[in-house]
Amino acid sequence: MDTDAHKNNPDKTDTDHRAAIWVITPNGLPVASLLEKELKDVQSFVSEKLVSNDSRPKKAVPFSSLSNALKTNFKKFSSHIFIFSTGIAVRMIAPLLESKLTDPAVVVLDDRAIHCISLVSGHIGGANALAKKVGKLTGANPVITTATDTNNLPAIDMLAKENNCVIENPSAIKKINMAFLMGNKLILEDPMGIIEQKLSRRFWNKKKSIHAPDVFCSHIIKNISDNTLVLRPKVLSIGIGCNRNTMASEIQDFLFTTLKKQLLSQNAIFTLATIDVKKDEKGLLALSEQLELPLKFYDKNALNSVKNIETPSMMAKKHLGVKSVCEAAAILSADNGTLILPKQKQGNVTLAVAIKDVNSTL
Numbered sequence: 001m002d003t004d005a006h007k008n009n010p011d012k013t014d015t016d017h018r019a020a021i022w023v024i025t026p027n028g029l030p031v032a033s034l035l036e037k038e039l040k041d042v043q044s045f046v047s048e049k050l051v052s053n054d055s056r057p058k059k060a061v062p063f064s065s066l067s068n069a070l071k072t073n074f075k076k077f078s079s080h081i082f083i084f085s086t087g088i089a090v091r092m093i094a095p096l097l098e099s100k101l102t103d104p105a106v107v108v109l110d111d112r113a114i115h116c117i118s119l120v121s122g123h124i125g126g127a128n129a130l131a132k133k134v135g136k137l138t139g140a141n142p143v144i145t146t147a148t149d150t151n152n153l154p155a156i157d158m159l160a161k162e163n164n165c166v167i168e169n170p171s172a173i174k175k176i177n178m179a180f181l182m183g184n185k186l187i188l189e190d191p192m193g194i195i196e197q198k199l200s201r202r203f204w205n206k207k208k209s210i211h212a213p214d215v216f217c218s219h220i221i222k223n224i225s226d227n228t229l230v231l232r233p234k235v236l237s238i239g240i241g242c243n244r245n246t247m248a249s250e251i252q253d254f255l256f257t258t259l260k261k262q263l264l265s266q267n268a269i270f271t272l273a274t275i276d277v278k279k280d281e282k283g284l285l286a287l288s289e290q291l292e293l294p295l296k297f298y299d300k301n302a303l304n305s306v307k308n309i310e311t312p313s314m315m316a317k318k319h320l321g322v323k324s325v326c327e328a329a330a331i332l333s334a335d336n337g338t339l340i341l342p343k344q345k346q347g348n349v350t351l352a353v354a355i356k357d358v359n360s361t362l
Contacts, residue, residue, distance in 0.1 A: 219268035234270035239330030273333035
């Protein structure tokens with residue numbers, strides 16, 4: 001049996017994956033009401049001048065200043081639907097934008113629901129898909145301007161997102177997508193076949209020459225050209241054991257030092273795992289929160305069911321009734337994957353690393 005403890009980023013709120021709808025004109029109210037009814041997990045924001053209007057959304061939150069309300073709420077939602085002009089939207093959000101990897105999706109819909117424009121974060125943020133969805137609900141014409149979409153070509157940032165890969169150097173995205181547009185084949189180094197299996201063979205060649213790859217997709221750290229797009233697939237699980245009251249900083253320092261020594265990318269971690277008696281271990285819970293990674297807990301029956309333990313522990317057997325904590329937890333949380341780093345110990349901490357079989361999910 002296992003359970004998850006998901007800790008949020010301290011800079012975020014529980015509304016992270018919700019959509020915000022913004023209205024400033026009377027004609028936009030029935031459109032917002034329709035979207036509020038049809039979309040899940042939405043919050044409507046309405047100018048206080050319109051709160052007495054009977055057609056306002058039922059869950060509307062009034063605001064007196066659009067710019068102030070946006071500053072407060074922009075990063076609290078994963079997407080925003082603005083029911084007003086594109087010009088207003090651009091002026092309001094320009095100071096709030098940071099990165100295409102982290103900015104929320106922004107869709108602009110005129111208050112007559114004629115056009116629905118994907119404005120910001122079309123690929124990774126999902127604005128293109130949201131514009132199409134809003135268009136279908138309201139009858140508006142979705143306006144998508146990203147070149148790969150308009151030319152029916154793949155986009156490397158979407159491929160990364162769909163295959164749960166972290167983009168380590170987003171500045172290289174433009175070069176890769178331009179290669180698709182120009183009809184140039186990419187040199188792809190993808191040992192696990194994560195990207196190549198989802199990308200038509202006409203777009204890439206496997207790396208065979210001395211030339212640096214255009215795209216490198218791996219959990220392994222290696223010297224690579226600055227011009228290469230580096231993708232880190234989320235395939236590593238970290239099993240952790242620790243003494244009571246071990247600080248998060250001690251666990252993290254040992255983890256990062258070990259990964260660096262083993263040439264494993266910390267961006268490739270998808271989960272942490274341990275034994276269920278550690279559910280109240282403050283250091284582990286804090287680490288989960290700081291790294292924005294789920295923390296899975298396994299009971300002793302689950303841990304003892306793992307057969308291929310390389311470094312069994314007599315102390316764990318004596319005090320916890322299990323032959324292994326970190327190795328067994330790593331393997332289980334990797335969906336019974338392969339242990340690639342057996343138990344390492346330093347101070348109050350033990351850890352192990354397992355990798356999941358991506359071919360089972362491709």
